[in-house]
Amino acid sequence: MAGGMKDKTATVLVSHEEDDAVGRRIIQLIPGVEVVAYDPDATVLDDTQRSADILVPSYRGSHRPIPLITQLPRLRMVQLLSAGVDEWIAYIPANVTLASARGAHAGPVSEWVISAILTQMRQWPALVRFQDSETWAHRLFSADTLAGKRALIVGAGSIGTAVAARLSPFGALSTLVARTARDGVYSWSELSRLIPGHDIVVISAPLNDETRGLMGRALLALMDDGALLVNVGRGQIVDTEALVAELRSGRLRAALDVTDPEPLPQGHPLWKAPNVIISPHSARTVPGTNRLCYEVAAEQIQEFIAGRRPANAIER
Template sequence: MNPDMTPDLITPALRERLARSCTLLNREPLRDYDTGDARALLARADILFTGWGAARVDAKALAIAARLRLIAHAGSAVKPAAAPEVWQAGIAVTAAAIANAVPVAEYALAMILLANKRTFPVRERFRTERKLWQPQWLAPGEPGNYGAIVGIVGASRIGRRLLALLKPFDLTVLVCDPYLSDEEARALSVEKVTLTELMARSDVVSLHAPSLPETAGMIGRTQLATMRDGATLINTARGALVDHAALTQELVSGRLDAVLDVTEPEPLPPDSPLFGLPNVVLTPHIAGAAGYETRRMAELLADEIERFVAGKPLLHAVTAEMLARVA
């Protein structure tokens, strides 16, 4: 993994915990498997603890890693860290996606509540005019957070975590997900709808689908045009889900608002008009685990490693059957 991640992700206490169930071959992270020392360590390893910036375990690495039995990945997307050959070789894979879902869902919740209050456009107007106006905050017909309609695209780990966080609020929640059954939707107390209906009805749309070939550009010109004037699009998933040329056109016109933690490309070019728009909030991919939040991921993986060493089934295994639906 990237050594810059180590101080927050892998604390001295976590190292000591891992050392109680495993022999730690190295206490500092490797960036790749190309050096002689790295190859020697890889040949001895039963378990790899990987994270952001990890070199991919592919056929070349597997040829060296004759003992490898488990990859524990501190991240949500496992495909950048493990090639299909890993599963073909029967190596177990577990990931901390459920732990990373917590801060992303918290970020999305905060932005949904603020978007329904029109917080960001009002802030810009207030900063410019420096006086109150009537109505002071919302235009007539703006819902605030009582009875507003929130659309969630993707009942993923993050999507479901967000649904749980939304429950205490007086909101109507719509969900679009081809894998969500009617029974599950009822259990989650949400209304299952098509993407077209969700885009048309929602005051705020929050994206939580994985970045896959079939989801690329799923929020395009047609879907954006369906959104009501003044609606907000929140993207904490991946920029590739959205046609950014179409979105930019809508945002420049002022018809829609957006909170974009991810973009395509990432980052946007410095001359992108989105940086200067009062109806756009841009953050540099900060919704996911950062700082101390990464410790939740490391602790989950320590749990998984201890279960694996004890011969117990993994709770967060990523199986070959799941690869078509996860990033």
């Protein structure tokens, strides 16, 4: 739906937390906006907060304000700071616009992908363990190079295309896959044909009914021996049990920023699986990402209150 706030002052709820201070400053600069701070962990809103037209969930733990939606009778828009919308979409009324911060995470997350690929190919986990044991490991490990490698990137949005751009200077070739084929991008209905022959498979797709369990046992089995699976999308896109089996067999390697379940509990077999590195859903977490998210959010809010459909509004 298009925006409906033109010629009206819009009240925007922005978290009172320190990570969101930059957002309060940025959004307050939008003409026709009044920023009201709120506590994402609150159970009850005051009268001023309840009059809000737009809700911006907190930068960290963005799911926390979901219960507050029922206390916002004038709500017209929810502007997320995440690229994905899967945590929120089921809770947003049909007459409320839901928009993501698509584009803000491309730089930080694609940088994480490159670092993870190089970490696995250059065998840094093994080298750190050799260092811990004070072992000069010359010729005791086998490193690899990105030059000449082929990467299949599942998800051709801002993150996926940024990954492809960052791989290119290393001499790696990228194949992009998305839900719908377009110029230079294949449809993921062709995944079973495309996966063989690629050294790296990067998951950067959003989680939805079509992608849930997409990388299951059958597609994982099609990956080349020794291939590397990198997941920065959502953990539920990959069949965890099937992946653990492939890792234990020594056939595949992985680098995961997201897992299923998440957070990964103590004792889960992924922790002890060989050939995997795991980060705690922190690929975007570097200085300045919150500012990038709020700059995109401000653009979307400004479009909405001007009566236009924001570019990142979700089709439902």
